[in-house]
Amino acid sequence: MKKPKFGFTLIELLVSIAIFAVLSALGWKIFDYLVKVKDRNAQHEAALSELQESYQQIQRDLLQAMPLIATEREQIQPALILNRQKLSFSKVGVTDPLKQGLSPYERVEYVYHAADKVLYRLKYPYLTLSSQVQPQSSVLLKDVENYQIVVLKPEELEQWPDRKATVSAEQNEQQASTLHKGIKIKMTVKGVEYEWIFSLLNTDFLQTSASQPNVP
Numbered sequence: 001m002k003k004p005k006f007g008f009t010l011i012e013l014l015v016s017i018a019i020f021a022v023l024s025a026l027g028w029k030i031f032d033y034l035v036k037v038k039d040r041n042a043q044h045e046a047a048l049s050e051l052q053e054s055y056q057q058i059q060r061d062l063l064q065a066m067p068l069i070a071t072e073r074e075q076i077q078p079a080l081i082l083n084r085q086k087l088s089f090s091k092v093g094v095t096d097p098l099k100q101g102l103s104p105y106e107r108v109e110y111v112y113h114a115a116d117k118v119l120y121r122l123k124y125p126y127l128t129l130s131s132q133v134q135p136q137s138s139v140l141l142k143d144v145e146n147y148q149i150v151v152l153k154p155e156e157l158e159q160w161p162d163r164k165a166t167v168s169a170e171q172n173e174q175q176a177s178t179l180h181k182g183i184k185i186k187m188t189v190k191g192v193e194y195e196w197i198f199s200l201l202n203t204d205f206l207q208t209s210a211s212q213p214n215v216p
Contacts, residue, residue: 047190054141055196057121058185061108062198064093067177070107072129078176082151082160086111087183090127103127110140112147119144119187146188152181152197 068090070077081088087110096102107124119142122135150156161176185196 064091065089066092067179069176070127080179117144143190144187148186150184154181
């Protein structure tokens with residue numbers, strides 16, 4: 001008596017191969033989807049981290065802003081200047097643990113280059129500015145498609161001091177040592193709109209004594 005032979009028929013083999021091919025294709029699509037999601041999440045986290053670092057840097061700078069006038073080529077520069085979307089201001093906060101004679105005051109500028117879509121931060125080591133001292137430049141934020149910055153008085157001002165208004169010498173001196181209430185930045189980064197509002201410290205009590213500090 002012959003023993004029965006067990007095995008796959010050709011049809012069964014073809015069906016098995018087809019099922020395996022379908023499952024493999026589905027598995028690859030799922031794997032590819034998970035990889036793309038992981039990459040998008042990594043890009044989103046990197047962009048969010050860059051935004052957070054930029055926000056925190058601006059917040060630190062503005063919290064240390066002080067009503068201290070600067071000088072450039074023997075011309076008095078107000079404590080805070082906003083002109084053509086460029087913000088300049090005086091700040092404190094520099095430490096000198098190694099006793100190198102560093103000034104505790106700095107001059108910081110935020111400059112937007114529309115062609116490069118980059119917001120730069122320029123830092124001068126003194127309040128006495130000259131062509132011989134080059135600022136330390138760093139990228140504050142990239143991929144900035146639109147950018148607008150205003151001073152909050154609390155009303156919004158696109159320029160400060162107001163060069164068009166006719167003011168007395170006393171009012172001009174007061175403007176030079178005024179910081180106002182805050183700064184508002186509106187921008188579009190990678191198609192997403194953001195609005196940041198930063199408060200400035202109440203330094204009204206310093207305005208009567210604000211003057212150019214002695215710096216090297």
